[in-house]
Amino acid sequence: MTEYTKPLPKADPVTAPFWESLKREKIEVQRCDDCEAHIFYPRALCPHCSSRRLKWTPVSGRGRIYTLTIVHKAPGPAFKADAPYVVALVELDEGCRMMTNIVDAPADPDHVRIGMPVEIVYHHVTDDVTLPKFRPVVRAEA
């Protein structure tokens, strides 16, 4: 197995449950008990209402592409072989947004579009880290 050379996230005490949930392939984010918003990234307080009553909650792992860029000039050698690739902001059905890569689709604005429905794929990039990537939802034939 080749060594993983891309930047890895380092969890902190507040964010660790998110990264752990990905390893189990059951994504969770925080939900505010007071204003009921799902929030991301994980925090010690709700950025919408300042409540401290945040609870880890399973979410669907489905959402839509809010916006995207197609990277042709990679930031450093570790990503160079991947270019062009898609970096996107995905808005989960539960309402919060996260950065990700869109995988299993051509890195082409005609194929990866804003508003497109996507679903999570778990990439276990090292023994310790699983990254949430997303792929287009293939609609079942009617």
Place this chain on the structure above:
Amino acid sequence: MPTRQAAVVGVAESDEIGVVPNKSTLQLQGEAVLNALDDAGLALRDVDGLFTAGFRTTEVAEYLGIHPRYYDGTHVGGSSFVVHLGHAAAAIASGRIEVALIVHGESGRSRVGLPASASSAQGMEGQFENPYGMPGAPGAYSMACARHMHQYGTTDRQLAEIAVAARQWARLNPRAFKRDPLTIEEVLASPYVSWPFRKLDCCLVTDAAGAVVVTSVERARDLKKAPVRVLGWGEGHDHQIISQMPDVTSGPGRISGPDAFAMAGVKHADVDVAEVYDSFTYTVLTSLEDLGFCRKGEGGDFVSGGRIAPGGDFPLNTSGGGLSYTHPGMFGIFTIIECIRQLRGDFRGQGLRQVADAKIGLVHGTGGKLSATGTAILAAD
């Protein structure tokens, strides 16, 4: 309580700008400082307030050999220096200081003596953006632009208009880095960096420094150059990393712009010349909307048809901007330098290089990933 109005009395770049591999970042800053003080007819010993970003204020003061009694290291990326201008004006108005020095420079291209910048894998960007190969500013601004195009029908041709107008201005500026003729077709034929941005949608990377000297209007009367009054200013915050930007099409200029206009007591139609940070073509387009020169979504039409080019009815980025004149890392300081020169009439007799009868100018900086802005409105006496 504000009692005195502030005025900009000196501006300058470093001795050389562009490719300057034999000079360190601090050396470039030192040159710009001495040149700006000379422009004002002041000396380093007159400076009692220091404003800088990227470097620690102590580091810059030490290098210059000064002991300021007031300092501000507010660091909001490229907008910092426009924010500093407002902070300096407030410190002068309150009577705390007499002479403020704002300085920034980087050996951005040659990379000599830059401050260390390591991003932490445990920071929010390190955890939630960097693992996906996010290419910093070009990626963040291009994501915002893609959404703007989707929502409002903004086109790459409209973005190219901004790059072409900047080049036309740069062709009138002997200090500009890029002075070859440029067409919309050439912009559209340049390779993608991060779709929807092409190479020529992105700012330059140069070696350069700039400095700005501010004092009270009263003190300014005895100095070398005609003072340019600081009529109003504003600043705005929105987010730090792009994945946290609530509406990627709406930047914090919507906060800093109205505050600056209200304080200055001028209207948009009163602005004779505008210097709006152009880290990318799109930065200009969204900033003009956020500032209220047109409505959200109308920026593409606003910049088209030569309106912002030399001879157009909205003179914008008259130095050639970050796209064609210079851009060492954080361009905000150069928006002030160019605006002051226009309002003083420094280019009189140089044809279109001088905006005719420029009395009121606007400077606007955008920093980080559309994260923060500073806006200031300046007036010739």
